[in-house]
Amino acid sequence: MAAAQGAVKRQAVEAQAGDVADALRTQNIDGARARARAAEAARASPEDRRAAVLAATLDALSGPGNAPLRWIARHRGRVWAASVALSALTGALLRTTGVVDGFGPWGLLWMLPMLAADARLSSIRKEGERAALTRLEERLSGAGEKAGTGAGA
Numbered sequence: 001m002a003a004a005q006g007a008v009k010r011q012a013v014e015a016q017a018g019d020v021a022d023a024l025r026t027q028n029i030d031g032a033r034a035r036a037r038a039a040e041a042a043r044a045s046p047e048d049r050r051a052a053v054l055a056a057t058l059d060a061l062s063g064p065g066n067a068p069l070r071w072i073a074r075h076r077g078r079v080w081a082a083s084v085a086l087s088a089l090t091g092a093l094l095r096t097t098g099v100v101d102g103f104g105p106w107g108l109l110w111m112l113p114m115l116a117a118d119a120r121l122s123s124i125r126k127e128g129e130r131a132a133l134t135r136l137e138e139r140l141s142g143a144g145e146k147a148g149t150g151a152g153a
Contacts, residue, residue, distance in 0.1 A: 016125050017076065019054045020061070024074040034058055042132075046139055049132055056128030072117045079114060086110040 023034040038055040045051060061070050072079050091107030094100045 013122070013125065015050070016053060016057070016128075017073070017121070019050065020057055020073050020121075020125075021076060023054060023058060024061075024070055032062070035062055046136070049129075049136070052132035052135060053125065053128045056131040057125055060124045060127055069117060069120060072114070073121055079117075083110045083114045 023038060026034075035055070035058040038051065038058050041051045042048065042055040060066075061073065087107040087110040089107070090110060091104060094104055094106055095102070100106065
């Protein structure tokens with residue numbers, strides 16, 4: 001059961017990552033147009049959790065300070081491939097030149113920036129999910145209060 005839950009969660013995270021990458025890839029480089037379209041889609045159908053999470057995630061990725069993170073989110077597969085290639089190349093170069101004997105962890109240092117970026121993107125997605133759920137709860141509690149006041153009048 002836990003394996004199935006993990007697989008479902010992993011698929012949801014991959015789908016959200018794909019949504020963010022697609023939105024950033026097909027829209028403006030700074031993400032302003034992507035953010036505006038995602039917010040519009042979330043307002044158009046407030047029940048759509050995926051659109052709300054995408055809007056909250058793109059909102060969190062906005063601003064000039066997150067430009068490198070947006071770039072990594074847009075080209076995630078290529079950046080991972082480049083970091084793996086650089087890691088292998090560095091390890092091979094260090095062994096060939098005799099700096100290290102056998103396996104050395106120095107080549108793996110190329111993966112640290114990607115691991116940090118993935119952790120940040122994951123936390124942004126989780127914050128987006130929380131924000132989307134909070135908005136949905138507020139909307140539902142507001143609708144419940146309106147229905148309750150309408151019945152008492």
